[in-house]
Amino acid sequence: xTSATGPVSSDVAGAVRINGMERxxxxxxxxxxRREATRQKLYEAAVTLIAxxxxxxxxxxxxxxxxxxxxxxxxxxxxxxxVLFEELLRHGVGLLTESLRDAAEQTDLAGGTKxxxxxxxxxxxxxxxxxxxxxxxxxxAELWRTNRAWQSTLMVVRxxxxxxxxxxxxxxxxNGEFSDEIDVPLTAAAxxxxxxxxxxxxxxxxPERSLDDVHAALSRLLQxxxxxxx
Amino acid sequence: xTSATGPVSSDVAGAVRINGMERxxxxxxxxxxRREATRQKLYEAAVTLIAxxxxxxxxxxxxxxxxxxxxxxxxxxxxxxxVLFEELLRHGVGLLTESLRDAAEQTDLAGGTKxxxxxxxxxxxxxxxxxxxxxxxxxxAELWRTNRAWQSTLMVVRxxxxxxxxxxxxxxxxNGEFSDEIDVPLTAAAxxxxxxxxxxxxxxxxPERSLDDVHAALSRLLQxxxxxxx
DNA sequence: GTTTTTGCACTGACCAGTCAGTTCAAAGCG
DNA sequence: CGCTTTGAACTGACTGGTCAGTGCAAAAAC
Numbered sequence: 001x002t003s004a005t006g007p008v009s010s011d012v013a014g015a016v017r018i019n020g021m022e023r024x025x026x027x028x029x030x031x032x033x034r035r036e037a038t039r040q041k042l043y044e045a046a047v048t049l050i051a052x053x054x055x056x057x058x059x060x061x062x063x064x065x066x067x068x069x070x071x072x073x074x075x076x077x078x079x080x081x082x083v084l085f086e087e088l089l090r091h092g093v094g095l096l097t098e099s100l101r102d103a104a105e106q107t108d109l110a111g112g113t114k115x116x117x118x119x120x121x122x123x124x125x126x127x128x129x130x131x132x133x134x135x136x137x138x139x140x141a142e143l144w145r146t147n148r149a150w151q152s153t154l155m156v157v158r159x160x161x162x163x164x165x166x167x168x169x170x171x172x173x174x175n176g177e178f179s180d181e182i183d184v185p186l187t188a189a190a191x192x193x194x195x196x197x198x199x200x201x202x203x204x205x206x207p208e209r210s211l212d213d214v215h216a217a218l219s220r221l222l223q224x225x226x227x228x229x230x
Numbered sequence: 231x232t233s234a235t236g237p238v239s240s241d242v243a244g245a246v247r248i249n250g251m252e253r254x255x256x257x258x259x260x261x262x263x264r265r266e267a268t269r270q271k272l273y274e275a276a277v278t279l280i281a282x283x284x285x286x287x288x289x290x291x292x293x294x295x296x297x298x299x300x301x302x303x304x305x306x307x308x309x310x311x312x313v314l315f316e317e318l319l320r321h322g323v324g325l326l327t328e329s330l331r332d333a334a335e336q337t338d339l340a341g342g343t344k345x346x347x348x349x350x351x352x353x354x355x356x357x358x359x360x361x362x363x364x365x366x367x368x369x370x371a372e373l374w375r376t377n378r379a380w381q382s383t384l385m386v387v388r389x390x391x392x393x394x395x396x397x398x399x400x401x402x403x404x405n406g407e408f409s410d411e412i413d414v415p416l417t418a419a420a421x422x423x424x425x426x427x428x429x430x431x432x433x434x435x436x437p438e439r440s441l442d443d444v445h446a447a448l449s450r451l452l453q454x455x456x457x458x459x460x
Numbered sequence: 461g462t463t464t465t466t467g468c469a470c471t472g473a474c475c476a477g478t479c480a481g482t483t484c485a486a487a488g489c490g
Numbered sequence: 491c492g493c494t495t496t497g498a499a500c501t502g503a504c505t506g507g508t509c510a511g512t513g514c515a516a517a518a519a520c
Contacts, residue, residue, distance in 0.1 A: 034484090034499070052377040056286035059475060070501040075477065077499090141371045144430050147282040183447040185436070186428055190451055193427020194420045200374050201419035217413040221420055224454015264464070264519075289509060300466045302512090307464090311510070465518070475508080482501070489494080 039077050041067040043088050051134035054141065055085055086153045089142075092135040093157045099124045100164045114172030118222070121165065122195055123215050129199040130211060140196055162188050194218065269307050271297040273318050281364035284371065285315060316383045319372075322365040323387045329354045330394045344402030348452070351395065352425055353445050359429040360441060370426060392418050424448065 045067035049058045060081050064071045078084040103124035107117040129136045142148075143158055165188040172178035195218065202214050275297035279288045290311050294301045308314040333354035337347040359366045372378075373388055395418040402408035425448065432444050 038499080052375065054284055054286055054371075054375065056284050060477080061475075071476095072478085072501050073499075076501095081476070137374045140374060144367050144370060144434065145282065145284065179450075182450060183443075186432065186444060186447045187451055189431035190424045190428040190448055193423040193425070195423070197423020197426065198416055198420040202416065204374065206415070213413075214416060217416045218420060220409075220412060221417055221452075222454075224452075268465080290511080291509080300468090301510095302467075302514095303465055305511070461520105463518105463520075466516085468514095470512080472511095473509090476506100478505080479503100480501105482499105484499075485497100487494105487496080490492095 035077065038067075038069060038073060041069065042074060042077060042084065043091065046084060046088055047092070047132075047138060048134045050085065050088075051137040051141070055081075082149050086150045089139070089150070089153055089157050092132065092139065093160055095132070096125075096128050097160050097164050099128050100161070104164070104168055114168055114175065114177045115223070117168050118165075118172075118191070119219055121168065122191075122218055122222070123211070125195045126199050126202075126211055126215055126218075129196070129203065133200075133203045136196065136200065140200065162192060165191055191222075194221070265307065268297075268299060268303060271299060272304060272307065272314065273321060276314060276318055277322070277362075277368060278364045280315065280318075281367040281371075312379050316380045319369070319380070319383055319387050322362065322369065323390055325362070326355075326358050327390050327394050329358050330391070334394070334398055344398055344405065344407045345453070347398050348395075348402075348421070349449055351398065352421075352448055352452070353441070355425045356429050356432075356441055356445055356448075359426070359433065363430075363433050366426070366430065370430065392422060395421055421452075424451070 042063060046058070046063045049062055049066060052058075060074055061071055063084075064074050067074075074081075074084065078087065100121050103120040104117045107120045112120070139157075143154060145151075145154070148154070162185070166184050169178060169182065169184045169188055173180050173182065173184070198214065198218055202209060272293060276288070276293045279292055279296060290304055291301060293314075294304050297304075304314070308317070330351050333350040334347045337350045342350070369387075373384060375381075375384065378384070392415070396414050399408060399412065399414045399418055403410050403412065403414070428444065428448055432439060
């Protein structure tokens with residue numbers, strides 16, 4: 001149905017400092033210059049609009065209006081509409097991979113197996129998607145486009161996500177936990193797809209279900225506990 | 231723009247078989263075959279352009295030019311750009327579900343299990359994607375869009391695909407082949423995602439690999455033969 | 461003689477990007 | 491202090507261009 005396009009909270013985590021220029025200034029050390037706040041507002045406005053309508057169908061005027069700034073401000077802060085989009089992509093994927101890597105690392109520290117790590121990453125992935133549904137939508141929609149200006153950004157951003165999973169798979173093969181016959185890149189892609197599509201479906205069609213519930217279903221599928229009745 | 235090599239020279243005049251539409255023409259009945267051929271050319275032109283650039287970024291002039299047809303002809307055959315797109319979606323999804331259903335049915339007739347049926351559907355899905363990569367790309371990109379004119383078409387078209395898989399899963403649960411604890415809709419969505427993303431990755435980044443190869447990798451993943459070394 | 465296609469000019473809306481001018485907040489100064 | 495200066499940040503009307511969709515007479519196909 002409506003799917004309510006989730007809130008997309010801010011949380012910049014890590015100052016991006018593009019076009020530096022803070023001159024002498026001092027202050028702001030802890031984080032928020034006026035400019036950074038504006039950029040953040042623009043990200044938030046853009047992510048929901050582009051997720052709903054797509055990049056081309058979203059106008060800069062709309063983005064500016066939703067962010068509560070003038071159109072000129074968009075161009076003061078970003079070189080162009082596509083640059084805004086590219087930086088948005090990088091920003092979001094940064095958050096995602098960080099979250100995935102954290103999950104894997106925590107599992108390691110707790111002495112878990114690689115299967116546990118994979119499971120934790122699925123959970124982290126679901127958590128991310130639940131928190132940033134609009135970004136996820138946009139990511140899926142644009143990821144396989146060809147012939148686009150931001151082609152290279154797309155590649156980087158795809159590889160970043162897949163690589164995190166591939167690392168865990170490879171480690172699992174190395175320590176004998178996984179069959180050495182598995183196809184690491186393909187399996188990683190399949191896992192990403194599984195989580196992505198299941199989560200988008202969850203958000204769109206059964207948003208009342210809990211993360212635990214969805215996680216359990218995917219876990220069961222992953223571990224082959226589907227066949228074999230109980 | 232149109233005056234390059236002279237208008238109306240259909241290079242494929244004799245054999246319209248590219249999107250496998252000619253099978254269903256007879257069944258659908260009605261409509262002259264000339265008109266049908268024009269519509270087919272427009273579908274083919276539109277599907278690649280939209281897959282590459284997205285719906286909004288693709289112009290009607292481009293579609294007409296690639297199809298080797300005058301712009302007026304587009305509007306003689308379709309009420310609008312969006313209608314053309316919607317019918318394209320329905321058309322493509324029809325082919326996909328038909329192929330999936332066939333696969334499941336064949337397995338049944340051959341006395342296979344539901345696991346076999348699922349496996350056959352994965353293979354059929356991969357085959358479809360290999361044959362119509364552009365359509366698949368477009369499908370993924372538009373499927374989770376909200377706030378769009380063709381919202382309802384999207385719903386129908388999504389449900390059609392998922393339903394085929396859900397049917398098999400439910401049958402498997404009924405005959406005890408699958409655990410009755412599986413979450414049918416979610417598992418179906420996850421399977422779709424797994425195949426979709428793995429296949430798009432295959433097409434984009436390792437196109438030299440064979441379908442059998444990719445199929446084997448997904449089969450292994452599905453049947454939990456990932457963990458458990460050697 | 462009917463259906464379909466063509467070619468092309470036209471319109472009205474829409475939109476990315478620009479730029480001359482305005483506001484803001486902090487630093488300098490008496 | 492309060493006043494002035496400075497430059498970054500922001501504004502919004504404007505421009506040059508694009509594009510979906512129309513209208514129609516004539517040609518082509520059937």
